[in-house]
Amino acid sequence: MKIYISGLYSGTNPQPGIGIARSLRAAYPDATLVGVEYSNRCSGIHWADLDEMWLQRPWEELNLEVYAADIKEALDAGALWISGVDLEIMWLASVFPEGHKNLLTPSTAALKKISKPAVEAHKGLPVSIPPFVTTERSDWELHAFCRQHGWKVWLKGPYYEAVRTHGWDVFDRVRTLLSRAWSTERLFLQTHVTGYEESVCFSAYQGELIDSVYMRKRELTEEGKTWAGDVTEVPEEFTTPLRRIIKELNWTGGAELEMVRDMGGQLWLLECNPRFPAWIYGSTLAGHNLPALLVERATGVPARREVNVCEEFTRVVLEIPVRSQFPLPSLPEPYPGGIGHSMKHPSGTLALAERLHKLHVMESDGNGNGNGNGNGNGHHGRTNIAEAPVVPSSFIDDLKAYNFAEMETPSWLFLESTASELFKRAAGLASKLSTSTLTVTNAYSLKTNPDERLLRIARESGFLAEAISLLEVQKALQTGFRPDQVILNGPGKWWPEGLLPTSPIHAVFCDSIADLKRVVASMERKELQAKIVGVRLRTPTVGSRFGIPVDTPEALKKLVDAIELLPRECAFGVHFHMASSNIGVGQWWHLYESVLRWCRSIETLARRQIECLDVGGGWFPDDWQSDSGDQFAAAIARARNFLPFVKQIISEPGKAMAQPSMAVAMRLLEFEESSEEEVTEAVVDGSIAELPMHFFQPHRILRQDKQTGEWQTLKHGKTHLWGRLCMEHDVVASNVELPEGVRPGDVLVFCDAGAYDRSMSYVFGRG
Amino acid sequence: MSLAEGKIEFDETDFADTRAAMQKWEHFPASTISHHGGQCCQIAREWVLSTDYSQLNAGNPLTGPRWIRQKYTWGASTWPIYWCEAVEQKKLDCGALAALTQEVFAARGVRSYHAQFIQQYSEAATRQWSNSWNCDEACVHWIKEDLIYHEGCAVAVRDNEIRLWDPSAGWWVNPRQFGGYGGLLAVRVFAPQFNAPTGFLWGTQRISPNQWQKIERVRGDFAVAAAK
Numbered sequence: 001m002k003i004y005i006s007g008l009y010s011g012t013n014p015q016p017g018i019g020i021a022r023s024l025r026a027a028y029p030d031a032t033l034v035g036v037e038y039s040n041r042c043s044g045i046h047w048a049d050l051d052e053m054w055l056q057r058p059w060e061e062l063n064l065e066v067y068a069a070d071i072k073e074a075l076d077a078g079a080l081w082i083s084g085v086d087l088e089i090m091w092l093a094s095v096f097p098e099g100h101k102n103l104l105t106p107s108t109a110a111l112k113k114i115s116k117p118a119v120e121a122h123k124g125l126p127v128s129i130p131p132f133v134t135t136e137r138s139d140w141e142l143h144a145f146c147r148q149h150g151w152k153v154w155l156k157g158p159y160y161e162a163v164r165t166h167g168w169d170v171f172d173r174v175r176t177l178l179s180r181a182w183s184t185e186r187l188f189l190q191t192h193v194t195g196y197e198e199s200v201c202f203s204a205y206q207g208e209l210i211d212s213v214y215m216r217k218r219e220l221t222e223e224g225k226t227w228a229g230d231v232t233e234v235p236e237e238f239t240t241p242l243r244r245i246i247k248e249l250n251w252t253g254g255a256e257l258e259m260v261r262d263m264g265g266q267l268w269l270l271e272c273n274p275r276f277p278a279w280i281y282g283s284t285l286a287g288h289n290l291p292a293l294l295v296e297r298a299t300g301v302p303a304r305r306e307v308n309v310c311e312e313f314t315r316v317v318l319e320i321p322v323r324s325q326f327p328l329p330s331l332p333e334p335y336p337g338g339i340g341h342s343m344k345h346p347s348g349t350l351a352l353a354e355r356l357h358k359l360h361v362m363e364s365d366g367n368g369n370g371n372g373n374g375n376g377n378g379h380h381g382r383t384n385i386a387e388a389p390v391v392p393s394s395f396i397d398d399l400k401a402y403n404f405a406e407m408e409t410p411s412w413l414f415l416e417s418t419a420s421e422l423f424k425r426a427a428g429l430a431s432k433l434s435t436s437t438l439t440v441t442n443a444y445s446l447k448t449n450p451d452e453r454l455l456r457i458a459r460e461s462g463f464l465a466e467a468i469s470l471l472e473v474q475k476a477l478q479t480g481f482r483p484d485q486v487i488l489n490g491p492g493k494w495w496p497e498g499l500l501p502t503s504p505i506h507a508v509f510c511d512s513i514a515d516l517k518r519v520v521a522s523m524e525r526k527e528l529q530a531k532i533v534g535v536r537l538r539t540p541t542v543g544s545r546f547g548i549p550v551d552t553p554e555a556l557k558k559l560v561d562a563i564e565l566l567p568r569e570c571a572f573g574v575h576f577h578m579a580s581s582n583i584g585v586g587q588w589w590h591l592y593e594s595v596l597r598w599c600r601s602i603e604t605l606a607r608r609q610i611e612c613l614d615v616g617g618g619w620f621p622d623d624w625q626s627d628s629g630d631q632f633a634a635a636i637a638r639a640r641n642f643l644p645f646v647k648q649i650i651s652e653p654g655k656a657m658a659q660p661s662m663a664v665a666m667r668l669l670e671f672e673e674s675s676e677e678e679v680t681e682a683v684v685d686g687s688i689a690e691l692p693m694h695f696f697q698p699h700r701i702l703r704q705d706k707q708t709g710e711w712q713t714l715k716h717g718k719t720h721l722w723g724r725l726c727m728e729h730d731v732v733a734s735n736v737e738l739p740e741g742v743r744p745g746d747v748l749v750f751c752d753a754g755a756y757d758r759s760m761s762y763v764f765g766r767g
Numbered sequence: 768m769s770l771a772e773g774k775i776e777f778d779e780t781d782f783a784d785t786r787a788a789m790q791k792w793e794h795f796p797a798s799t800i801s802h803h804g805g806q807c808c809q810i811a812r813e814w815v816l817s818t819d820y821s822q823l824n825a826g827n828p829l830t831g832p833r834w835i836r837q838k839y840t841w842g843a844s845t846w847p848i849y850w851c852e853a854v855e856q857k858k859l860d861c862g863a864l865a866a867l868t869q870e871v872f873a874a875r876g877v878r879s880y881h882a883q884f885i886q887q888y889s890e891a892a893t894r895q896w897s898n899s900w901n902c903d904e905a906c907v908h909w910i911k912e913d914l915i916y917h918e919g920c921a922v923a924v925r926d927n928e929i930r931l932w933d934p935s936a937g938w939w940v941n942p943r944q945f946g947g948y949g950g951l952l953a954v955r956v957f958a959p960q961f962n963a964p965t966g967f968l969w970g971t972q973r974i975s976p977n978q979w980q981k982i983e984r985v986r987g988d989f990a991v992a993a994a995k
Contacts, residue, residue, distance in 0.1 A: 092926055230941075263827035301848050540821045541824060551818075553811050553855065554811060590825035597816070597821075601817045604809070605813060
């Protein structure tokens with residue numbers, strides 16, 4: 001009996017070939033095991049269980065037709081082939097569309113049903129799919145996905161590789177790298193599931209389940225790969241649907257379902273690999289020699305049964321002799337100034353992926369997006385992928401007020417009706433949530449954008465003005481706010497000296513114990529008068545430099561003692577602020593709940609009723625607007641539940657108001673076409689000086705069609721828009737598609753620039 | 768550690784005197800944190816419970832509170848211990864860690880019971896611990912040769928199904944026990960409440976409350992059964 005085994009890479013992220021070989025050797029001592037590899041750099045070629053080595057040239061050099069013929073000849077001669085390489089399995093499935101009785105790998109149809117992330121075939125298994133989205137969607141939607149999942153997301157390649165992207169800049173950079181590496185734009189973002197990694201591994205032949213095992217990882221490498229595990233029986237509620245699925249897929253070969261069990265016990269399916277896993281010999285140690293059972297079923301030759309049983313296994317590092325006919329290759333020269341020897345994928349896996357793309361071997365039915373509900377909803381095909389983000393119609397209406405032909409660019413555009421509508425909605429919501437005993441009030445944070453037009457609308461909409469300096473207080477007063485409509489906050493609120501209003505302000509929140517003592521002294525001297533005096537909290541686990549920490553019992557005691565100092569004639573309040581756009585919506589609501597608990601503790605310990613709760617949001621506009629009011633109403637109810645004496649809740653929707661209210665108009669200066677006549681690079685007269693938030697959020701970009709006058713949003717594409725500055729990182733947009741007919745001199749309108757883009761913009765490169 | 772000899776399997780845990788250990792620790796009560804009744808303990812307690820919610824980080828309430836062990840090294844404690852003393856320590860023993868954890872689970876609304884363990888280590892390990900406790904002038908009545916008395920929490924995950932949380936280690940105890948170093952030999956789950964379950968399910972084992980119970984060891988013979 002001759003068995004070819006591929007996938008011998010044996011580094012820290014190993015392929016299964018060695019484990020398969022060890023398992024087969026145990027069951028078939030006399031079989032001829034032939035190792036197949038594509039690089040003499042893979043250490044597995046030296047493993048002693050392999051009787052022969054069929055070393056191929058790396059995939060980028062390999063003549064696939066000739067190689068396919070060689071494999072066919074070997075199979076026709078009676079040899080078996082067990083592959084340990086996903087891409088090789090896909091290629092073999094295309095080479096043998098009708099299968100081959102000695103090829104122990106699944107068909108193309110079966111592979112399509114298990115393509116990640118949707119893993120269509122999972123239906124019926126007691127697992128869910130973690131929510132995911134294809135990166136073919138617009139950046140606007142991808143950013144929303146990341147926020148929704150608290151930036152606990154992984155950007156994953158189509159076959160291998162996953163990188164945690166905890167911020168927009170990281171995402172953007174990794175997307176470019178992975179797209180280039182795997183020759184595709186079809187990556188996907190998937191939510192992280194915290195929990196324990198578990199697997200089901202099975203062996204099947206022509207649609208019949210032969211045997212399966214359950215493995216829990218007990219030690220992991222830094223890459224999250226198995227280092228030790230335990231192997232047990234697969235529960236019946238899993239095997240029953242698995243048996244049906246295998247039959248439906250007419251599966252042949254090994255496979256592994258990689259899952260995570262969350263803290264509530266729910267299983268989440270990450271992927272289904274069409275091969276045995278690298279830990280397969282651990283299963284053999286537990287008495288389940290799945291590769292041997294596969295061979296036994298395919299050939300009818302009985303496999304020797306293992307007698308030693310141990311359901312726990314671990315790995316060790318071994319030094320083994322190198323085969324004399326395959327001496328070690330030289331180390332590649334490090335690149336000048338580089339670190340390491342750049343030896344990733346020595347067998348040319350990336351080149352194989354590119355070649356298979358060109359051969360259309362791996363086109364799947366589409367894995368558009370999914371909500372992880374486990375019933376397959378949301379697994380749309382490509383036709384459903386909306387590549388161009390939608391903008392509110394008010395944006396377009398507001399743009400009509402501008403004459404772009406004569407406009408100097410770059411130029412800020414105020415979208416007045418958009419702004420008015422947002423403030424009006426916030427005012428309406430506050431009014432709706434207020435009761436006879438509790439007032440909900442909005443406050444506008446001046447730092448978000450101190451544009452007087454926004455301040456005017458805010459004031460007219462009943463907002464208070466939140467200032468972080470006395471200069472901001474003066475600005476608020478100059479634009480018509482009364483002192484009793486001002487909230488003073490932040491660590492530098494007393495700067496510059498001498499500008500403190502003489503009449504009472506609405507509230508002041510202390511950022512430190514020292515600040516609190518200063519406030520007390522100032523109030524005693526009658527320099528400062530405020531209706532509400534409070535503290536800003538910095539709860540544990542929040543990475544912030546602001547507010548009074550409570551991260552130790554001593555810190556909490558210091559705060560409680562300090563609160564005793566506050567004048568009794570003022571109402572007491574607590575403020576917290578954390579940008580939900582940074583930490584994610586779900587995380588923000590948890591933080592809110594956490595703050596309520598801390599407030600209750602403080603109220604109890606300081607024996608001081610909390611009458612005002614000031615909640616800073618840093619809400620991304622879409623997140624704030626997507627709430628119909630129910631969640632806010634529930635939040636108010638929770639506050640009342642925890643803090644029965646609270647009379648006012650101040651909400652600071654911040655950039656949810658300002659961000660959509662302004663845009664930046666820029667002109668295209670020139671294009672650079674690639675050899676494929678695609679515009680991959682274009683220069684605009686704007687820059688990151690006008691869009692400093694580019695690294696943190698995408699901007700929807702509009703362009704007016706000269707013929708129809710219609711405004712169109714730019715779709716996802718391959719063009720990078722470079723700013724005018726001589727700075728390497730001045731890229732104002734990545735991966736957009738310039739519409740046909742676009743010319744230098746055309747205006748592009750960058751929406752969503754009304755918050756910190758505006759207030760933190762700077763003068764640079766203007767002489 | 769298994770010592771295979773032909774078809775007969777011996778295991779060092781076979782020789783562990785679990786029964787004598789259960790007798791030794793028969794009257795050990797589960798640890799609790801005392802309260803002075805004043806603000807000192809009130810602040811400490813509020814701090815622990817509010818910190819726990821913050822640390823939960825929007826995770827499932829059944830998540831083990833590893834932050835407690837991260838904050839406090841495992842070591843000797845002086846008993847009785849009060850809330851205000853406990854939070855100020857650098858080291859806490861398994862009883863104090865378990866008692867804090869018990870409070871934390873309760874505050875989360877998770878049903879949890881005091882649990883006591885008898886575990887086997889080695890005489891080399893217990894000698895080290897004896898030394899360490901002696902240096903802190905603490906009592907080593909929790910050590911009996913190579914066996915130790917330990918505390919944790921039995922957390923109800925659904926109905927009467929429990930998981931055993933070891934707050935000193937920061938992990939859930941594996942319900943498949945093989946004996947050997949670190950192996951759990953016996954457990955006692957305190958459920959004195961009038962409406963407490965009459966039995967718990969831990970993995971495949973039934974645990975009767977309020978009494979020491981020897982843990983069944985897994986023989987790892989499922990594969991043999993499957994091969995038949």
